[in-house]
Amino acid sequence: MLIEIVSSGGFGGVTTPPKKLHMDTAATSEEKRQAYCDAFDPDALSNLSLDGGNPNAADLALYTISVTDDQGQEHVFQIQEDAIPDELLDLIDGM
């Protein structure tokens, strides 16, 4: 599974350069691979992308997450920061 994450926006708006992460789970340990596959499961991300986040929030970042599964199919999701579970944000910060 290939995972690409681009975070953009926030208090700085377009000033803050987008932060880009790229991960090929094949290049990680079996333990991490499973953790990434679970965390970036397209069905789960799809549900998160349907949640627009808190409409009263301001200055949150927007995450564009692309997942290419083992069949070569690419899934792209846009998710507001506060709609992403804390554990997944911590995982992203550690990538």
Added chain:
Amino acid sequence: MCGPTPCHNPVNCIIPPHMLRVMALRGDTSVQKMAKSMLKQNESVREERAEHTSGGMVPNAGRQGAFVTSALAFMDTRTHTCDRQIYDGDNKASLPGTPVRTEGQDPTGDPEVDRAYDGAGVVFDLCSHEFNRNSLDGNGMPLKATVHHRSKYNNAFWNGEQMAYGDGDGEIFQTFTELSVIGHEMFHGVVQFSGGLIYQGQSGALNESIADVFGTMTVQRHLDQDVYGADWLVGKGILGPNINGVALRSMKAPGTAYSDSLLGQDPQPFHMDVYVDTTSDNGGVHINSGIPNHAFYLYCMYVGGKSWEKPGQIWYRALQQINNPMATFGDWAAETLDAAIEIHGTGSWEYLMLRRAWRLVGIAV
């Protein structure tokens, strides 16, 4: 849902998405749930989450179009109580984190904690003494803030309930607990509890501008600066040490806060002729805010004195009375003029100068 596909929910067909967004923003818990449920069914509009218990509104005491002002107009500022609660996020995403300093406790020695605490107090004081407002919601809500949010996090935000400040990565940003940033984030809370402005396009840019206006006002009042002595910068000193810029935004000269090989050029316009049409940044909310920001600056230059006096009183009154979460720049300008008339009278010098300021940024009202 209302096109060729048969609609199974007649209410969903009747209420257009923009009205559902307002209901999701301003309704009580049950209305928020209903509106968000409908938005979720509408494939063109995302569901918006209902997590609030208050609905973001203060009772209006029967006055149409006036929210917090009428709820607070007769409250003695001596009854306002500051209740700061600062948390350490420990570089994780979970909010609020571990409590590290509450109201009345001594400084911790952690500069981020202590700046967040002191800054929240300065903003509370501005709200209380200049606008007779008891905290962000007008009802004394605790001022909750988390510092050290996430790891090398280049951002600060208001999440609808609290403020959160990252440490920055040390390269692009080096801190977010600067007073104008603290004031900015906290006034997003004031906007929310004053009826809200949808965070998209011009209404979103107004939300941003109001946060910048009162963020810089927070700094100016803290330093007891008049409008001519102020620098009118938002985020002064938060950029990394090697970034070529003085701040994130300039209300005096939008578009000139920085020019850097990594960040590029400050994109803010100062006039409607150079309004930026974009889909990024929620429709350019942090970009086009430069236009109403500059109008406020120009007005301050005309009337002089302190920004929290005549200009601040007009802006605050307009915020309490606008009652239009989808307001355009023109709607907002008209509301500030109405406020100027209420405070200073029709045809007053203050009114005429305000109209001139709006016209100078390309908004004819």
